[in-house]
Amino acid sequence: MDKGAFLQRILAVQDSMFRLAKRLLKSTEEAEDAVQEVLAKLWKNMNTLTTISNLEGYAMTMIKNYCLDRLKSKQASQLQLVHFKHDKATTSLDQQLDNRDSVVHVFDFLEALPTQQKIVLQLRDVEQYDFKTIAQITECSEGAVRVALSRARKTIRKKLIKAHQHGIETGS
């Protein structure tokens, strides 16, 4: 594989890699470092990459494993999640504020999920991969992916409804 083709294919996947890394490692700096490391590794082994049919999936698996290793080694200094602005809708200001708060809480809900569910939900809802690709990235069966996804969505649903009815309980 020549350098141009490599960069083109990698540029297409680096945002997805970064988002997954950020979901797992929380801090932007950690996530950026992780992506850099994995990209450097891929770059080094560029010549052997021609044998891999799904480079995108391969890169995603690498970043996933790299992040899990980082989490395991507990070197990751987990910084607070930085909230970003909710896009402006045409609803009233109060409702917008309310929305923004709930959106911020969604990230806490995502954070509380078990790692595997976190990964699967991220790959499906954010990256919109099909089940076959997700199974490949997570190195488990499609059935297991569906189960994890369903569990994650149901957990989130429970918390969303609770938050909607009673407001947020901290630490839950």
Next chain:
Amino acid sequence: MELKQVHKYIERYLKGKTSLAEEQALFTYFSLPNVDETVAPYKPYFTAIKQQRNLRFSANFNPIKKTRKVQLKRFAAVAAAVIAGVFVFQQTTRTPKLIAEEIAFQEFKTNMYLVAEQLNKGKQGVAYMKTFNQTTDKYLQTE
């Protein structure tokens, strides 16, 4: 999309049975400013996920230059090896100059011991004289 359809999709969505197209339809529905009260709790979730999709990798990947962390690790490893090497080298092979210096120090030490020995002899003599004076003072007191 009709509300009935939204409910149906959400149910399937929670079971993990929706197709990507159906999920996209849900995202489109929830991006509307006002959604039906019955599905309102789900809106923050779809909004949050949509925000996630816009997240970009801002640091530029430069394949020519190795990442900083790798370089640092490598440097640390080399430094540690050099320090350890020097330490071992010093432990095993002493230079002739060092040996000469050590011999000189040992000689100086024995010489000082000899001097101290002589000094102690003198001190003993002084102590003897002191006792002698005390006894003589006793007799010479009543003069």
